[in-house]
Amino acid sequence: MSENIIELRNLSKQYDDLKVLDDLSLDIKKNEFLTLLGPSGCGKTTTLKIIAGFEQADEGSVLFEGKEINEIPPYQRPVNTVFQKYALFPHMNVYENIAFGLKIKKMPKDKIDEKVKEMLKLVALEGKENRKVDSLSGGQQQRIAIARALVNEPKLLLLDEPLGALDLKLRQEMQIELKRMQKKLGITFIFVTHDQEEALSMSDTIVVMNKGKIQQMGTPEDIYNEPKNSFVARFIGESNIFDGIMLEDYKVEFCGKVFECVDKGFEKNENIEVVIRPEDIKMVNPEDSMLKGTVTSSIFKGVHYEIEVKENDRKWILHNTKNAQVGSELGMDIYPEDIHIMRKEQN
Numbered sequence: 001m002s003e004n005i006i007e008l009r010n011l012s013k014q015y016d017d018l019k020v021l022d023d024l025s026l027d028i029k030k031n032e033f034l035t036l037l038g039p040s041g042c043g044k045t046t047t048l049k050i051i052a053g054f055e056q057a058d059e060g061s062v063l064f065e066g067k068e069i070n071e072i073p074p075y076q077r078p079v080n081t082v083f084q085k086y087a088l089f090p091h092m093n094v095y096e097n098i099a100f101g102l103k104i105k106k107m108p109k110d111k112i113d114e115k116v117k118e119m120l121k122l123v124a125l126e127g128k129e130n131r132k133v134d135s136l137s138g139g140q141q142q143r144i145a146i147a148r149a150l151v152n153e154p155k156l157l158l159l160d161e162p163l164g165a166l167d168l169k170l171r172q173e174m175q176i177e178l179k180r181m182q183k184k185l186g187i188t189f190i191f192v193t194h195d196q197e198e199a200l201s202m203s204d205t206i207v208v209m210n211k212g213k214i215q216q217m218g219t220p221e222d223i224y225n226e227p228k229n230s231f232v233a234r235f236i237g238e239s240n241i242f243d244g245i246m247l248e249d250y251k252v253e254f255c256g257k258v259f260e261c262v263d264k265g266f267e268k269n270e271n272i273e274v275v276i277r278p279e280d281i282k283m284v285n286p287e288d289s290m291l292k293g294t295v296t297s298s299i300f301k302g303v304h305y306e307i308e309v310k311e312n313d314r315k316w317i318l319h320n321t322k323n324a325q326v327g328s329e330l331g332m333d334i335y336p337e338d339i340h341i342m343r344k345e346q347n
């Protein structure tokens with residue numbers, strides 16, 4: 001049996017003149033927490049809707065455990081969806097909301113009771129079963145929406161920006177809870193967000209999308225440390241990005257200097273882009289540094305200072321736990337492994 005729960009094969013979808021999905025293929029493994037991440041309009045929600053069966057692709061197919069499900073209606077797919085607007089039944093209490101799907105399935109009462117209680121425990125809402133849902137906080141309502149989806153024991157749960165309406169603290173708490181629930185239940189989660197921090201902290205695998213295409217797929221560490229192109233580098237975290245030339249294997253020129261790097265396999269003198277993360281730049285004495293510039297601003301960000309340096313006519317951003325005096329001259333060193341080389345985007 002396939003280790004993939006979902007396989008998307010060459011999906012394309014167009015609304016009028018707008019190509020929303022462009023030949024998109026993707027394998028999603030069982031028990032994985034996979035996040036679709038990308039800017040507004042890149043096709044994340046459309047991908048989820050096609051998996052759920054609420055939309056049909058113009059071309060391509062969706063396979064569930066190896067079998068094509070294009071023609072299967074949404075209610076017959078072993079999939080549940082949680083949306084940002086949780087759409088609970090306002091006239092029902094917490095218990096009734098969670099029990100709803102099981103009642104429809106005509107499950108015996110004592111079995112429903114057992115399952116609802118189990119879910120209430122999972123989402124830490126025991127004792128609240130008789131409360132009307134509109135008397136609860138946004139976070140509690142969202143937990144009910146999740147419990148209502150999970151109680152059906154779907155093999156796959158689709159979550160479309162489910163934390164988008166919550167304030168930051170609640171959002172962070174729910175991120176941890178969702179991840180815990182997913183691991184405990186062993187259900188595959190496909191999670192949609194445009195928030196890169198949320199994606200980095202929750203996912204086993206991140207799929208970065210832009211304009212209906214996959215830009216990169218990998219673990220959060222891969223995506224952050226080895227962005228494949230400058231779109232990914234710009235979208236995930238902050239970056240210093242400069243044009244450069246790959247002189248030969250392990251040797252790159254940018255900002256008017258030649259640096260050692262750890263990359264190879266480029267053409268001789270290929271034009272490339274260089275990405276350097278702000279936290280990877282070492283602040284050193286300008287006398288014996290690789291690059292030097294003038295500090296133009298320094299802002300305390302809680303854990304680090306965000307320091308802006310003007311080097312020739314280029315702007316650099318550095319993150320450092322030490323402050324730097326605005327107006328002072330600063331040396332910058334970069335280790336070979338912190339220089340990320342990317343092929344030029346073909347757009």
Ligand SMILES: Nc1ncnc2c1ncn2[C@@H]1O[C@H](COP(=O)(O)OP(=O)(O)OP(=O)(O)O)[C@@H](O)[C@H]1O
Pocket residue numbers: 015018020038039040041042043044045046047194
């Ligand atoms: N039913 C529709 N008719 C016409 N255009 C649509 C329809 N549904 C989506 N679109 C358009 O398709 C594009 C992709 O939409 P989609 O909802 O998949 O993006 P998204 O990546 O989820 O973005 P967001 O984060 O804003 O929800 C958008 O430009 C949207 O306006």
